[in-house]
Amino acid sequence: MSLLLRGPRAAPRRSRRWWLGFGLAMILLLVVAPLALSAFRLSLLSKYLCFAIVALGIDVAWGYGGMLTLGQGVFFGIGGYAMGMYLKLHEAGAGHLPDFMSWSGVEKLPLVWKPFRYAWVALPAAILLPVAVAVGLGYLIFRQRVRGAYFAILCQALAAAFAIWLVGEQGLTGGTNGLTNFHELFGFKLSDPANQRSLYFVVAGTLLGLFLLARALVQSRYGRLLVAVRDGEDRVRFLGYNPLVVKTLAFAFSAALAGLAGALFVPVVGIISPTLVDVVPSLELLIGVAVGGRGTLYGAIIGAVAVNWAKTGLSEHFASGWLYFQGALFVLVIVYAPGGLVGLWRKGRDAVLGRRTSRTDGTDRTGLAVPAVRPETAPARRVELTGAP
Amino acid sequence: MHVALAQLVTGLSISAVLLLIALGLTFTFGQMRVINMAHGEFIMAGAYTAYMLQGPLGHQSLLVALPVAFVVAGAIGLVLERLLIRRLYGRPLDTLLVTWGVSLILQQVARDLFGAPNVEVRAPTWLDGGVDVGGITIGANRLFIMAIVVVSVTAIWFYLTRSPQGRRTRAVVENRQLAACSGISTTTVDQRTFFIGSGLAGVAGVGITLLGSVGPTLGSNYLIDAFLVVVVGGLGHLRGAVLAAIGLGLLRAYVEYWSHASIARVVVFLAIVAFLQARPQGLFVLKTRSLQ
Numbered sequence: 001m002s003l004l005l006r007g008p009r010a011a012p013r014r015s016r017r018w019w020l021g022f023g024l025a026m027i028l029l030l031v032v033a034p035l036a037l038s039a040f041r042l043s044l045l046s047k048y049l050c051f052a053i054v055a056l057g058i059d060v061a062w063g064y065g066g067m068l069t070l071g072q073g074v075f076f077g078i079g080g081y082a083m084g085m086y087l088k089l090h091e092a093g094a095g096h097l098p099d100f101m102s103w104s105g106v107e108k109l110p111l112v113w114k115p116f117r118y119a120w121v122a123l124p125a126a127i128l129l130p131v132a133v134a135v136g137l138g139y140l141i142f143r144q145r146v147r148g149a150y151f152a153i154l155c156q157a158l159a160a161a162f163a164i165w166l167v168g169e170q171g172l173t174g175g176t177n178g179l180t181n182f183h184e185l186f187g188f189k190l191s192d193p194a195n196q197r198s199l200y201f202v203v204a205g206t207l208l209g210l211f212l213l214a215r216a217l218v219q220s221r222y223g224r225l226l227v228a229v230r231d232g233e234d235r236v237r238f239l240g241y242n243p244l245v246v247k248t249l250a251f252a253f254s255a256a257l258a259g260l261a262g263a264l265f266v267p268v269v270g271i272i273s274p275t276l277v278d279v280v281p282s283l284e285l286l287i288g289v290a291v292g293g294r295g296t297l298y299g300a301i302i303g304a305v306a307v308n309w310a311k312t313g314l315s316e317h318f319a320s321g322w323l324y325f326q327g328a329l330f331v332l333v334i335v336y337a338p339g340g341l342v343g344l345w346r347k348g349r350d351a352v353l354g355r356r357t358s359r360t361d362g363t364d365r366t367g368l369a370v371p372a373v374r375p376e377t378a379p380a381r382r383v384e385l386t387g388a389p
Numbered sequence: 390m391h392v393a394l395a396q397l398v399t400g401l402s403i404s405a406v407l408l409l410i411a412l413g414l415t416f417t418f419g420q421m422r423v424i425n426m427a428h429g430e431f432i433m434a435g436a437y438t439a440y441m442l443q444g445p446l447g448h449q450s451l452l453v454a455l456p457v458a459f460v461v462a463g464a465i466g467l468v469l470e471r472l473l474i475r476r477l478y479g480r481p482l483d484t485l486l487v488t489w490g491v492s493l494i495l496q497q498v499a500r501d502l503f504g505a506p507n508v509e510v511r512a513p514t515w516l517d518g519g520v521d522v523g524g525i526t527i528g529a530n531r532l533f534i535m536a537i538v539v540v541s542v543t544a545i546w547f548y549l550t551r552s553p554q555g556r557r558t559r560a561v562v563e564n565r566q567l568a569a570c571s572g573i574s575t576t577t578v579d580q581r582t583f584f585i586g587s588g589l590a591g592v593a594g595v596g597i598t599l600l601g602s603v604g605p606t607l608g609s610n611y612l613i614d615a616f617l618v619v620v621v622g623g624l625g626h627l628r629g630a631v632l633a634a635i636g637l638g639l640l641r642a643y644v645e646y647w648s649h650a651s652i653a654r655v656v657v658f659l660a661i662v663a664f665l666q667a668r669p670q671g672l673f674v675l676k677t678r679s680l681q
Contacts, residue, residue: 070485140665140666141662141665149422149485150665152485153424153616153617154620157616157661158658160613161654161655161657165655167651168649168650168652279613286486320497320500323493323496323497324493326493327491327493327497328494330486331494334477335476335477338483
């Protein structure tokens with residue numbers, strides 16, 4: 001627990017400016033956006049904010065922990081399906097089967113579905129199941145010091161396997177169509193614009209709360225240890241810490257956020273399906289973080305919202321343009337602006353003010369600078385030359 | 390017994406395709422620490438090359454397509470290496486993201502050039518039948534694919550162990566800095582490896598046209614499995630890639646037969662995680678004194 005104590009405090013002036021920024025963001029999200037946007041745009045914004053919650057988790061694991069989590073769709077999907085199963089069962093009523101099950105010839109409610117009849121099971125499960133999967137997988141992978149690209153590939157393989165499994169188990173999961181056709185949540189009609197508006201406030205409030213939580217986490221001693229593990233896992237091990245615990249915790253945190261976001265996503269958008277959990281959406285969740293600026297929490301949120309906004313805008317006008325744009329975005333951001341929007345802003349600001357970009361700002365580090373990438377760059381053993389005969 | 394034998398053939402043909410794709414990956418990954426997500430699009434390029442050639446050349450186009458696809462895919466790979474990947478050496482995770490962006494662009498290019506619906510490549514007539522072995526019929530197309538792979542792997546083996554270029558490649562894989570100090574141009578070796586690896590993916594693409602139709606996302610379906618072969622086989626090892634591809638292909642074929650295709654992927658994934666508990670760095674490990 002001592003790990004979670006706060007690290008060294010930021011200078012008071014900086015901290016005051018930070019709270020000012022946070023207050024402005026709060027006003028923007030909770031007052032300006034609901035007043036300025038139409039019901040349709042507002043519900044789109046709720047969707048983006050759900051993705052922003054996932055991005056926040058990815059940023060902690062990737063930006064701070066150096067773990068490229070390419071399978072966040074899995075955790076997002078587990079959360080979403082947990083929520084969707086609850087809504088489906090609630091709608092079918094006691095003793096009845098969800099509609100898609102009768103279509104695929106299932107006669108008895110599968111055992112897995114039974115607990116999800118209760119909200120007090122489904123809602124915690126949306127967070128705890130992803131955490132359990134992440135802890136199990138993270139423990140097994142990190143224990144053997146499998147890291148870097150191997151970890152990324154395994155995450156991706158998990159996402160692919162999960163999506164294929166979902167499609168294959170038609171009677172259990174609704175197959176390709178997923179779970180959809182939800183009408184009400186806790187007795188509130190989901191089609192009612194007023195309820196969608198309240199849902200927006202729930203999502204935005206959750207995001208703000210989680211943002212503060214994530215900030216506290218990365219500023220704690222644990223957060224510093226996480227960054228240390230990213231930059232030199234072996235050195236941390238030599239100092240007597242166990243990187244396994246540090247990494248698994250961060251991975252589990254990101255999974256919890258993704259699961260929660262999935263559970264919020266379902267009532268907002270009204271569907272959860274394999275196409276939302278596969279490899280491609282998992283990577284789309286990631287690009288937002290890269291665009292915004294990995295290693296800065298607000299950057300991840302801005303990036304996720306901006307990228308999804310651009311996706312909707314571009315797909316509305318020309319369909320194929322989005323893929324070119326997305327591809328180019330990946331290439332340009334990673335090659336030319338590894339610090340993302342935040343990095344560019346800081347560089348621009350510092351250029352204008354004529355000061356040197358501080359090394360601790362996170363702009364000039366790649367965020368993923370895992371040392372000694374090539375095995376042979378490890379320093380050679382020193383040969384003692386003195387005292388030779 | 391028949392079924393077990395039939396699945397053996399299915400499994401081996403899956404292995405063959407995976408191996409051809411994984412060979413390029415294992416060397417670009419092992420030698421340059423580049424995780425090339427656009428590798429799948431080289432497969433697609435090879436498949437579309439076969440499609441384009443069947444128009445003017447007709448039935449026998451497949452044999453011409455093999456070398457042409459090798460050069461086309463290799464050339465695309467070389468351009469990619471020159472333009473982008475060389476800027477990212479030392480940042481393996483970033484190469485993954487950048488090449489994924491490239492793969493999105495290439496897929497969309499294919500969609501705009503050839504249309505979104507899948508296209509068919511007609512197999513030559515001499516690949517229509519099958520061969521009877523022990524009471525089961527092995528499709529001639531599957532045998533042909535296995536033959537391509539055996540020839541390619543043998544060629545690569547000779548290249549690596551017998552030719553001066555191959556010797557330099559092995560030197561760079563084992564110790565890049567020492568190789569550079571000894572006067573080997575690592576840039577040239579990197580480019581050559583990238584060309585050959587991408588070209589092999591193109592050849593795999595031609596082979597895949599015999600198994601099904603060709604679409605813009607053809608390559609991405611195979612890519613993740615090929616990466617798993619690399620993870621299991623160990624980096625930059627020909628032997629490792631061969632054994633891992635055979636193992637994973639057979640495992641998948643048998644599990645698919647005994648349960649559903651949807652479960653098979655999950656089982657294979659869990660088996661790999663379990664395998665990594667025993668050998669975290671894959672079947673064959675390059676022994677170094679360094680920590681990582």
